Amino acid sequence: MNYFISGGCKNGKSFHAQRVAKKMSEEKGLPLYYIATMIPIDNEDNIRINRHISERAGWGFKTIEQPLDILGCLDQIDNKGVILFDSVTALLMNEMFPVGREPKLDVAERIANELKEFCIRTDNTVFVSDYIYSDCNRFDDLTDKYREGLALLDKTLVKACDRVEEVAYGFTKVHK
Template sequence: MNVFISGGCKNGKSLYAQNLAKSMAEKDGRALYYVATMIPTDDEDRQRIQRHLAERDGWGFETLEQGRCICDALKGNVDARGAFLLDSVTALLSNEMFAPDGSFDGDAGKRVADELCEFARRTGNTVFVSDYIYSDARGFDQWTETYRRALAYIDRQLASVCDKVIEVAYGHIYEYEEEKG
């Protein structure tokens, strides 16, 4: 089962997603993978990564660091039939759109959406975590607006290929499933 989770920062998405991925792996005896997409750029990023690593310690996750070209995470000795937690879609888009050399790829959203949907198809058992960044009515510069529009596009594409969509808001879990028939 593919699951899409969205919500605001520091609302419990990652912990909820970890529990969900672990239960998916245990249910069918699958390998358990954490696909880490953040490429740290400062001390705050490194501290967040260390906190997430500590939170996962002892859970049985094999960490796959893949900040770009997400389907490359499935190469090597990775069992595509495993249970995957991909955290986060937001960081992945940022890595693809804003290169370390300062260049900007305004078309990254479509490519990342296609790659994530392919990842979902190839694994069939992934929890995707994304940040909800759309409630601010303030206007932003063109790069930030392009990023927000691209993330919204990716989120919609992922939601359309996932079996379940979950929103985490203020510690509350809201599950949405497509009505069949």
């Protein structure tokens, strides 16, 4: 069963996703993988990464660092295993805004297709994404393009996944 879990920043969605993946792994007797997509760019990112590493210590996750080309990690894992994919948000950021290069504003559709393929080739993936759509501020064109791209990825995964959950303030709401 593929899951899509979304929520605001620092609302507990990654820890919730870890629990979902761990339970699925134990119930099905399958290996447990953590696909890490974040490329740290500042100390806050490093702190977040270290917190996530310590939160999943001892849980049995095998971590695969895959910040780009997400289908490339599938030859490193058992595709029938349980995969925690954290996060869709960081994957789009990495692909759209490559470090030291011009933004690639046309990547969202390609990534959406890759995520559909990822769902087809795996049976037990828990995708994590950030909900960034409720802000009423006006943003610059690059930020709007990123938000539109993430919305496309999120909608793609909502359609492709068997279960959709939203985490807010540590509480979980099931939408599908």
